Amino acid sequence: MAEYPLDEPADVILDATGGPLFDRALDSLADSGRLVTYGNASRTPFTPVDPARLSRLNAGVVGFWLRPALARPGGFTEPLKELLSLTAQGRLRPVTGTEYPLAEARRAHEDLLARRTTGKVVLRP
8 A cells, every 4th residue: 555645746646545544645645636535445534624725735636436427428438548548558557466366366355355455456367
């Protein structure tokens, strides 16, 4: 898991964890940065965000929920094309974590549930 605040401020931070990590992520934003929250894996209540804090940071916080986005006709077509293009060009790389042999899928799932993993977990055949 990334440690916050980061060594260098980030333009965009995607936060699925929430709780105390959300506050530290907010402190890690660059000037005019954006923090996108799309989950609360920590199951810890969010600290209310003070608009004055956002003004001082010149930052924004955006909430995102996939279900309504997918329900909009064509609402995700262009962003998905751009995402796949950036990935194909190597300009965007997913963070991968631990790799497991397929035979150890049970252990991989247990590690996910126990939050011992970072990034995407990869199962290899």
